[in-house]
Amino acid sequence: MCDCEHADHPPTPPIPPRRRALIWMGTGITAVGAALAALPVLGFLLAPARLRARDEWVDLGPVSTFPAGTTRLATYRNPVRRPWDGQTDTIPCWVRHIEGHRFQVFAINCTHLGCPVRWFEGSRLFMCPCHGGVYYEDGSRASGPPPRGLYEYEHRVVDDHLHIHAGRLPTLQESA
Numbered sequence: 001m002c003d004c005e006h007a008d009h010p011p012t013p014p015i016p017p018r019r020r021a022l023i024w025m026g027t028g029i030t031a032v033g034a035a036l037a038a039l040p041v042l043g044f045l046l047a048p049a050r051l052r053a054r055d056e057w058v059d060l061g062p063v064s065t066f067p068a069g070t071t072r073l074a075t076y077r078n079p080v081r082r083p084w085d086g087q088t089d090t091i092p093c094w095v096r097h098i099e100g101h102r103f104q105v106f107a108i109n110c111t112h113l114g115c116p117v118r119w120f121e122g123s124r125l126f127m128c129p130c131h132g133g134v135y136y137e138d139g140s141r142a143s144g145p146p147p148r149g150l151y152e153y154e155h156r157v158v159d160d161h162l163h164i165h166a167g168r169l170p171t172l173q174e175s176a
């Protein structure tokens with residue numbers, strides 16, 4: 001006569017160590033894969049925080065740093081920087097102080113292919129060293145290959161300090 005109780009439920013054999021190691025390895029690889037797949041989702045969730053940084057107003061300094069009637073080079077630190085950016089997180093721009101609280105702040109890059117333009121006080125022109133693009137002091141295009149005027153930053157004066165909307169870099173839609 002058979003022992004029916006044991007025939008229905010045979011004892012589970014112990015898992016051999018090699019199979020157990022393979023199970024752990026498989027679980028680990030799956031976990032790493034899941035973490036990698038989650039990275040874009042995490043980026044999507046954190047994007048609003050980065051966008052907030054883009055909306056930062058950056059202080060370029062006291063208005064008195066930019067005497068009326070002059071155009072001066074200023075620099076600011078990119079609010080959307082990363083630790084490995086090094087010196088590239090320091091961005092130059094041209095500040096034209098017209099009078100009182102009237103300013104224009106230009107991106108330094110030529111609107112042709114992006115070379116840095118230089119200001120010439122004598123001729124009161126911005127000139128591009130790459131292909132001879134020229135701009136008037138109000139940033140509008142004077143001659144050469146640039147298709148439009150210099151890009152302008154939004155700016156405002158707060159407590160006698162000039163601020164620019166720095167995280168939002170000027171685009172083709174915002175030419176002077």
Ligand code: FES
Nearest residue numbers: 110112113128133
């Ligand atoms: Fe300035 Fe070409 S990049 S004229």
